[in-house]
Amino acid sequence: MVSLDENQKKVQSKRFSSEEMKNILSGYLYISPFFIIFAIIGLYPAIFSLILAFQKWNGLGEMEFVGLNNFKVILSDPLFWKSVYNTIILGLMGTAPQLVVGLVLAFLLNLTYLRFKAFFRVTIFMPYITSMVAVALVFSVFFSNNETALVNYLIGLFGFDPVNWKTSEWGAKIAISTMVFWRWLGYNTIIYLAGMQSISNELYEASKIDGASKLQQLRHITIPLLKPFILLTVFFSTVGAMQLFTEPTVFLGNTAFARDEAMTVVMYLYRDAFKLSSFGTASAAAIVLLLFIVCASAVNMMLTQGFGKNRRGR
């Protein structure tokens, strides 16, 4: 009897472990597509870029190892620094106002007594579903250099001279950051709104009993509790701003790569690679871009961490 029992157990445990093995294998099989695709189109290209950054190559002939020369070339190229400057300025102008206005909008849309809530929510979110290309094309008509273009006409009503939106330093920047603002405002508002709705109503009730004003509620309850959402949008906008490409390229059309008022870092690297066939310097620019993104995100995270802290701590 005993031996039979043990035997049975043995058989069972053996069967069990082989079943478990099968289980584990199928589990790995289910998660493998991501890793296979990642290896081919994520990891391999990233490593290749890293190697390419130290080579001189036009895409066709032999590669030639040049050490840090590519980095020297781009870091001493005034156009590269102009593109860095443009990217930072456009990022600040496009995203900072968007996050602030988005916060205010979400706060208003979250008020219990607001009417036409659904209407406002839909209209403010609508720009997000248009593509960046469509936005850039529509705004390229609004902000045309033409004196009769809509924006020039409107500022003319206030006594301003028409602006060459596509060929002047600040004209191009204002036009492009307006597009970014227009398209992403609703998106950020919705994220903040979702965040606000997850804040318990009791907190507001309690603070009201303590005699807190709406502004005090905003500062001491809403913003601190919204911090994870604010961090998220700051992170995504920073990364997005550093990668700005579509808006300026489409907005400027056939002059996009010929002028420097709105040349961003991604446009610079695109131009090096696909217009000038200089794959080495383009890859070096991509590596520098990666470092910028990491730094910019880190700096922004640190800045936002401090924002909305409870003042009592001081």
Next chain:
Amino acid sequence: MSREVGAKKWGISRIGMYLFLSVISLFSLFPFYWMFVMATRPSSAYNSIPPTVIPGNQLVGNFQKVLDMIPFFQSLLNTLIVCLTVTIVVLFISSLAGFAFAKMKLPGKNMLFFIILFTIVIPPQLGLIPQYLLVAKSGLLDHLFAAMILFFLNPLGIFLMRQYVSEAVPDELIEAAKLDGCSNFRIYRSIVLPIILPAFATLGIIVFTSVWGEFLWQFTVLRDPESYTIQVALASLNNTFKVDFGMLLSGVFWATLPLLIVFLLFNKLFISSVAEGSIK
């Protein structure tokens, strides 16, 4: 909720609030309206003072010009094929992986999941050149598959699905199915899949709209107008020396309209998708 005690119904601040919201709404809506107006006007309307704000009669004429310039319907079809394929593939890959990460015992699972999350941070431009070379070497330039391949990689999708499966699918249900001798794939297909369908809607919308609007990669690998996706085709309308604005905005209008209609029909779903996608 009851109205706040002491809050005046129509104080200055409340009028200001509605005014502010109305201005922002107008600011959001106006480009759509303008798009439509210009699509119905001859290019000369663009030079009129004051600017035209009432629709004209060139709706068909302008669109005809767009059709002469770019293979509009072909591009739209290409976009649809790319978006649908990518969405289906991403939903399948993400849900399967999400299921494995949420409900299966796998050694090293957390590490692997962390790696997936980490890939979100890698900027897509970093690999742009090698990715292009890879596609070019495989002779896939101008093929729609080239336009799709980058987007099969969707770490956010796996993240979302893992969250959803672990919250929505009860462990007992899976245990019971296992006792009945169901294979893992059978459990995925007949238990997990039906439960996570709402998450499919969320992730599907996020993936579909993001691929629909994608430009840089398509602009890089699609050079033949027959292979253009709608965004690349639209952008090419702005490349001529003297742009016909009526034609240009007609193209934008007709390319935006389908998504706009779908959005207005299902706006709640869209908005909650974006909210959910960001929160989870």
